[in-house]
């Protein structure tokens with residue numbers, strides 16, 4: 116286990132600044148290359164083809180498929196799969212710096228008290244003129260006129276509101292830097308759509324500085340690698356650079372519901388169709404907790420029309436591609452895109468996961484599908500429903516069609532009830548009640564069961580947009596959703612935009628001309644995000660991260676005890 120022997124970085128000097136600068140120049144060089152249209156791009160021997168592909172393929176939605184990356188093709192080689200990384204080695208980097216002798220509570224105290232990364236309004240005002248202060252120089256009206264993608268709006272957000280420290284702790288699993296963070300890949304989408312992969316940072320401050328310098332329109336998080344992603348080209352043996360661990364992720368997007376939602380389509384959403392995401396989160400979250408035993412699951416609004424899950428348990432992060440595919444397959448019930456025909460056709464008896472899911476989804480089907488979406492109201496639409504009934508029950512289908520012909524625009528909820536009432540009066544000799552019940556269950560699932568973009572979940576080296584970045588189209592912040600307390604009430608259209616947040620900072624400090632010196636003392640301790648509606652989201656994120664770090668530390672202590680006693684490490688069981 117070579118990784119565990121040498122500490123990754125010295126505590127007081129992470130990486131010499133000169134090196135960082137050199138790397139940053141390289142990064143810019145890559146991005147400059149990417150601006151050249153592909154056809155005109157000169158043959159450049161320094162450009163690794165795999166990398167230039169990655170750089171040139173700017174992603175168009177919240178996730179990025181890394182199909183062209185070198186890392187992925189390595190991950191697919193059978194050779195690699197035959198020699199899985201032992202669990203102990205896989206987590207070795209994070210083990211290399213045991214913080215023995217320090218009480219956990221003290222570590223948390225320390226990290227909570229030091230809020231330099233969250234400057235107050237006052238502190239920020241002292242910044243040089245090279246970073247213009249939107250608050251002091253412009254009125255609210257003018258701020259509204261700024262696009263969310265305006266570099267100055269973004270700069271203010273990343274400088275003063277983004278929770279860098281908690282993001283670091285979340286990915287690092289400890290308050291002090293480890294390879295869990297240092298060997299983690301970040302990918303930046305720049306304003307010109309150039310895509311920079313394999314960025315890495317030893318501390319949250321270095322990440323913050325680079326984001327402020329490059330002003331990406333967004334950034335994504337990839338896996339922890341066996342080596343520093345920036346060093347990948349210097350490694351003699353290409354197999355020395357491969358992904359080790361990453362959160363298990365899920366992606367649910369409302370565009371996959373376009374054939375069943377009637378209120379909106381494409382990029383548009385409303386509170387009605389958001390309920391599809393709410394029910395999907397309930398089903399997936401419950402299965403991940405009850406069937407797989409995961410505890411640290413964070414759901415994040417994707418900024419426009421969907422949500423991402425980050426399963427952060429250590430056991431989830433260590434899953435190889437095969438196990439990720441297995442879990443994805445377990446949760447996938449609805450296949451295929453917009454093509455017509457029956458999408459759900461389940462074997463009986465139903466798997467317990469589906470029985471439980473149906474139980475969760477029944478309520479939503481009644482209120483959020485039948486009533487809110489009214490998917491079978493018109494004559495054309497009702498044919499979709501009739502086509503999903505058992506094909507052998509022709510009598511029932513034609514009886515329903517006749518009944519509905521005399522009452523055009525009969526609401527879907529009534530049509531759904533008609534199925535049973537008409538079936539009861541059936542004169543057919545051997546009417547198959549069971550097959551009708553099964554078909555109705557399949558219909559409920561087709562209209563409610565989560566539609567997952569399963570590619571996101573299958574690969575260890577898939578990149579996913581970071582929580583708390585700003586969606587450049589909507590300006591909304593990708594906030595975490597507190598599933599236990601705020602899932603039902605979560606309103607995607609009420610999520611703060613970067614422009615509204617900047618105005619909130621401004622408004623918070625405005626109304627106190629009569630307040631004396633003491634009040635100003637108080638203000639000094641209030642960091643900017645606490646003055647805004649981002650507060651609840653960041654506090655939730657912080658509590659999530661603290662819970663994760665506590666568990667992580669307990670696992671580590673237990674492992675150390677086991678190793679001393681000659682026992683093995685934890686085992687992964689499914």
Ligand SMILES: [Zn+2]
Nearest residue numbers: 378379385388
């Ligand atoms: Zn809608």
